[in-house]
Amino acid sequence: MIMPDHARLMARYNRWQNESLYTAAASLDQTARLEDRGAFFRSIHETLAHILWADRIWLSRFDMCEKPTCAGHETLKLWADWEVLKADRMKMDDVIDKWADGFSESDLRDSLEWHSGAAGRILSKPVWLLVTHIFNHQTHHRGQVHAMLTAAGASPDDTDLFLMEGEA
Template sequence: MISPDYARMMARYNAWQNQWMFAAANGLSEEERRADRGAFFGSIHATLAHLFWGDTLWVARFDGGPGPDPLPDVALSQLDWATLYDWPTMMAERPKLDARLASWAWSTEQGDFEGDLSWYSKALQRDMTKPRAVCVMQLFNHQTHHRGQVHAMLTAFGVRTHDTDIPFMPDEVPEWH
């Protein structure tokens, strides 16, 4: 279904998209980043915080490393994602998380996408078991979905955005600035 090459390409794509998106969002004021723009999580800040938390959770499931701090004991629909991370923390930690995702992707072999992965889902309040390949696709699809929301919010602020098409990804993703 998927391969190490897929994971590696999508890890590069993730880093490429996060680089320009975080730089663009960093050009906004704190108030603009936290403004409710009608997206699922409300604001740019909250959406990127949700994505940061989710990426940390998924990569921990794949690489066995540390996961995110536990969420507060409230219904996920009541959680204020923007309170989980302040902006300077996300700006400093996102490149490290992207490097961790890339490191995991480059360490995979075909067998890493076989078999099942089991975990407890707080969202569904039950144990889950799904094929590993489906879980890896979920990681990358989830990133793309929420970055699309941020892209729309940035555009609504009049921010010049970048390409999001995979064929236009540069051969080498430049370093974060």
């Protein structure tokens, strides 16, 4: 099981990495951000939108925000505009910080029950496992974005957790 400090650490890492990727992506024009680069969600913009969509799906299950109004492959319906995507990402990072700051050890030992669209059924899992999953999902897709940005000539920051400012 993870401890509350781990959730808070990963929330800080989430924000740090999002700031890096969005800054690097902003150095490209809209055409470059939307170019199909062969990733699962095709482009830099769409992959960033997918990460935000998934964060909103998961955090809605914890009653921290509203559930998105589209399917995961339709994120451009919500975030076709780059500036709106960036602004909503920043707001979601605030929500994630608040969510992570609120955990106690007993909260993390609890279970969450929800209907999984991916599995097509009701699931119940320990909160600590779901917190780990949420941060792992972000990291997975941010790695894809990092690779696409680098290939496009942008320069995102390092991703190593130990390089994050303020860590021991």
